[in-house]
Amino acid sequence: MKFLMILCGTLLFANAAIAVNPEEVLKDPALEARARTLSVEIRCLVCQNQSIDDSDADLAKDLRKLVRERLTAGDSDEGIKKFLVARYGKFVLLRPPVQGETYLLWFGPLLILLLGGIGVIVFVRRQRAKPAPANEAGLTADEEKRIAALLKDNS
Amino acid sequence: MRRALYLLPLGLFLWLAVYFALGLTKDPRLIPSALVDKPAPAFSLPALYDGAPGLSEKDLTGGVVILNVFASWCVPCRVEHPLWMQLSKEKILPIHGIAWKDTKSNAINWLKQLGDPYDLIGHDPQNQAGIEWGVYGVPETYIIDRAGRIRYKHVGPLYPEIWKNDLLPVVQRLKNEKKAS
Numbered sequence: 001m002k003f004l005m006i007l008c009g010t011l012l013f014a015n016a017a018i019a020v021n022p023e024e025v026l027k028d029p030a031l032e033a034r035a036r037t038l039s040v041e042i043r044c045l046v047c048q049n050q051s052i053d054d055s056d057a058d059l060a061k062d063l064r065k066l067v068r069e070r071l072t073a074g075d076s077d078e079g080i081k082k083f084l085v086a087r088y089g090k091f092v093l094l095r096p097p098v099q100g101e102t103y104l105l106w107f108g109p110l111l112i113l114l115l116g117g118i119g120v121i122v123f124v125r126r127q128r129a130k131p132a133p134a135n136e137a138g139l140t141a142d143e144e145k146r147i148a149a150l151l152k153d154n155s
Numbered sequence: 156m157r158r159a160l161y162l163l164p165l166g167l168f169l170w171l172a173v174y175f176a177l178g179l180t181k182d183p184r185l186i187p188s189a190l191v192d193k194p195a196p197a198f199s200l201p202a203l204y205d206g207a208p209g210l211s212e213k214d215l216t217g218g219v220v221i222l223n224v225f226a227s228w229c230v231p232c233r234v235e236h237p238l239w240m241q242l243s244k245e246k247i248l249p250i251h252g253i254a255w256k257d258t259k260s261n262a263i264n265w266l267k268q269l270g271d272p273y274d275l276i277g278h279d280p281q282n283q284a285g286i287e288w289g290v291y292g293v294p295e296t297y298i299i300d301r302a303g304r305i306r307y308k309h310v311g312p313l314y315p316e317i318w319k320n321d322l323l324p325v326v327q328r329l330k331n332e333k334k335a336s
Contacts, residue, residue, distance in 0.1 A: 045291035048183060058256065059291055062282040087196070087289035089189035112167075 019056045019064075026068055035068050038077055042067070042084060043094045051094055188308040190289055195222075195303050198284035200277030203254050203262055210251060210277030216303035219329045220249045223273070224285070224295040226257040227265035231312035232294045236269050238313055243272035248326060252276040255285050255293055298322060300329045 020039075026032040039053035044060040052060040052067075063084070070080050084092045096102045139147075190196070199211040208214075215222060223239065225232040243250055252273035254262035259278060266273075279285055288297070291310075298307040307325045309317065 045186065059282070062286065066286060086189060087286060088291065089186055089289070091186050 019054055019060065021061075024061070024064055024068065026072065031068075031071050034077065035064070035071055038067055038071075038080060039064055041094050043092050045088060045092065184292070185310060186291070188289060188305070190305045191308055193305060195299055195305055196287040198287045200253065200279050200284050203259065203276040203278040208275060210253065210275045212303060214251065214275055215299045216301070218249065218301055219326055220251060220299050222251050222253065222297040222299060224253045224255045224288070224290050224293050226255045226293050227261040228257065229293040233269070235294055235312040235314070236272075238315055238318060239272035240270045242318075249274045253284060254278050255290060256280060256282055296322070298325050298329065300332065
């Protein structure tokens with residue numbers, strides 16, 4: 001019981017692990033919130049599948065600081081992203097932008113689903129259009145006789 | 156004709172399989188630099204040694220030069236260091252360095268111990284210039300042409316074969332560009 005209470009108590013205060021250090025947090029809550037949402041979309045280039053918001057790498061820390069400095073200086077979210085893309089390349093964005101070269105990435109799955117759906121519809125229509133066999137189950141007279149015999153045995 | 160239509164999904168699958176299989180052979184750590192063929196970014200760093208001249212983008216113009224980003228805490232930097240020592244003896248071209256995210260004393264001690272191949276060394280403990288250059292993992296090596304444009308970037312330790320096969324030809328081509336114009 002005691003164990004359960006302690007467990008519940010710790011879980012109550014459990015928080016998603018984030019890498020942002022207390023001293024990095026901006027005083028202005030609105031700016032800090034913008035910094036957090038922006039950080040989630042920027043890749044840490046050292047531990048590549050983490051955002052700089054998640055990563056504890058030194059480079060991620062530098063970039064978090066940079067994002068906050070530029071926000072405080074009045075830069076827009078797009079401006080900061082452009083700044084980083086110009087230096088680190090498009091790979092720095094965790095969410096690929098929707099543009100010419102990424103159309104296939106974004107809409108490819110939809111296209112495949114569409115093709116598959118068309119395939120299914122065509123197949124079903126064809127099946128329906130086929131004339132049904134004269135006898136429902138398509139059995140010969142001989143087979144009917146055997147079934148009747150089997151049913152009789154059982155009853 | 157109809158049979159060809161049935162083979163379409165299989166063909167698509169094979170195409171994707173080959174595409175992804177090729178993708179697996181590539182090193183995800185190698186990120187194409189956004190800066191290649193662009194002018195070197197503006198930066199200004201104090202010198203690592205007190206009293207020595209610092210390093211800025213202006214020092215990188217006028218001839219084909221190399222910029223090498225290093226740190227004393229970086230093990231691969233130690234691996235490539237003998238090559239820099241050798242190249243500095245051969246005097247093929249100026250080699251400038253940035254001591255990245257390192258303390259002054261550690262970087263100076265490191266160079267004392269292993270030798271100092273650099274012409275100018277900027278000290279960048281706060282990653283100011285590093286962010287401008289898009290540095291994400293030391294060592295990084297840049298080749299900069301006469302006009303001050305970045306023409307080549309190598310990430311990771313520079314082995315003699317890589318230097319001979321990949322970087323040296325670029326350096327020679329850029330030097331010839333200079334003569335031609």
